[in-house]
Amino acid sequence: MVAQNVVFGILAAVMILSAWKVVTTKNVVRAVLYLVVVLAGAGAQYLLLASEFIFVVQVIVYIGAIVVLFLFGTMLTRAPIGRDTALDNDQRWLAALTGLFLLGVMIAVLADAFGDNKVRISGVQRTADVANSMFGPYLIPFEVVSVLLLAALVGAIAIARRD
Amino acid sequence: MLLNQFLFLAAVLFCIGVYGVLARRNAVLVLASIELMLNAVNINLVAFGAYRHNIAGQVFALFVITIAAAEVGVGLAIVVLIFRNRASIALDEADLMKG
Secondary structure (H helix, E strand, O other): OHHHHHHHHHHHHHHHHHHHHHHHOOOHHHHHHHHHHHHHHHHHHHHHOOOHHHHHHHHHHHHHHHHHHHHHHHHHOOOOOOOOOOOEOOOHHHHHHHHHHHHHHHHHHHHHHHOOOEOOOOOOOOHHHHHHHHOOOOHHHHHHHHHHHHHHHHHHHHHHOOO | OEHHHHHHHHHHHHHHHHHHHHHEOEHHHHHHHHHHHHHHHHHHHHHHHHHOOOOHHHHHHHHHHHHHHHHHHHHHHHHHHHHHHHOOOEHHHOOOOOO
16 A cells, blocks of 8 residues: 555656646646646556556547647647747736635545545456446436537537638 | 545646636636646546445546547637637637627
């Protein structure tokens, strides 16, 4: 259990630092690449929680597809590749205050509610179990989500095409 | 491993995402901050799934990932359209509906 905690600590530190860079860096492309580090760290946390399938999906969908979409978005909107000083607006301090307040509330509530409950990993949560669950009790939500993806795809094309 | 260490990590990531949404003016970076928040939610879902030995946490995390993909697709299409019409994606310049 000690080894897992050490790995968790390293990953958490890297993720929080990178997430901070995502919201503060002056370079759009760099912000998106820091986002990759956060997403990969989240994937490693899923592995630490013995959820292998969701780790693979995280790598394929988030790091493989969504980040590429972001980079396309940066290129299509002709963001300056170098430093850009106009990325933040002037309500930065209010935003920091809001974030810190929210963090304080959440930490207090979570510490109160879950004290020192432990996660006991009894074995890997197998992909077959995920599939059985998804095509069993969650079949209708699964189908609804697939229709939603199709609608989003058609909608994105309809919005962005030139006519 | 404590359950709370995952929940605290997710809370910190979520609040950084909230800060990004409020403080950034580039629309692409606002979408990136929303991704940070969705990832925090996913960590929570998977952690609770492992804590309760219930597969539902993972299934719902998968649904969240799907919704996030759809959201980014439509969101970036809208951003590209705003850029085409106004030659800028600074969110405080998109103020046509302001009285």
